[in-house]
Amino acid sequence: MKTTKKAVVSGLAMIGTAVLLAGCGAAPESNGASAGAGASDYLPCMVSDAGGFDDKSFNQLGKEGVDAAAAELGSQDPIEVESQSETDYASNLQSLVDQGCSTIVTVGFLLAPAALESAKANPDMQYVSIDDTVDQDFDGTTDAENIKPIIFDTAQAAxxxxxxxxxxxxxxVVGTFGGINIPTVTIFMDGFAQGVEKYNADNGTSVRVVGWDRAAQDGSFTGGFEANDTARQTAQAIIDQNVDVLLPVGGPIYQSAAVAIQDAGREIALVGVDADVYETDPSVGELLLTSILKGIDVGTKDAIVAAGNGEFDASPFVGTLENDGVGLAPYHDWSDRVPAELTEKVDALKADIISGAITVESYLAG
Structure with missing residues (x-):
């Protein structure tokens, strides 16, 4: 597992600079794949990762983007299928091919191998890959010309x-844990740890991060993205180390973390990921300090609208603080507990990251 992850990180790191430039620059010319006969004939489709479309996170955001695009285009109603496990990926993709989909959106790093196989077998179809560059041979480029990657340098916001x-x-003491030790999860944890390091350097403090060792690239993981007792126990083990801010990274696992926080009987702040969890799941709103945002819905909508208008562009897009592809949600109920000077410092750090005065290390930053 560690060897595989290192290979993935190495391959993805090679594309970091080029992808960032593609994400910030002017839209390249279309590669011409399946221009289509018009929006009314256009059929957008989507395959979820195992979290499902009601995960209050990246699967849900992707679906919202596809739905919004279909509404704007006046296209056929999207076909959207949920995966219960990794064994569903190939069959779900094939079912969408068989139903004549124009563009297929796949959600998540784990879907990349199946997406690549399907794309190569169907070169006249269009694919959009959320959260992965689909560079399975690690040569620094997407492995099929009909796949558009939509990825996010979430380390910056984290x-x-x-x-x-x-x-x-x-x-x-602050803590974090993830679903699976893969780059699209650990990029949050890496950024989070670097932010804590910066705070300590600025203030002469020694705040500790529990649950993630950035040097070893290892930490606490549940083994999946389900909100279950394993996730609750993982959160509890971190909370037991005197943590009072907790970042769970992996879709619905935040729900199990919320249960552990409530069981603890003391003030522990929760940090959400992907969506503004305060808005998507008000049941945990009072716990939320903020959420680390990924513009999955916006990026997906833009890609599908372009494809539906015959302007499919396979160039990778990467979300950054500069292009608002990533960011922090409002502090909501925590607003009166965050000192004004701390808010000002966070805003200043954002400006420094955008200007290049501060470089946040990640596999996408090179």
């Missing part, structure tokens, strides 16, 4: 969240 978390922590 850096801000880590600084914020260290600043509000009263115990001097």
């Amino acid at each position: 850096y801000l969240a880590g600084y914020l978390a260290a600043g509000v922590s009263k115990t001097g």
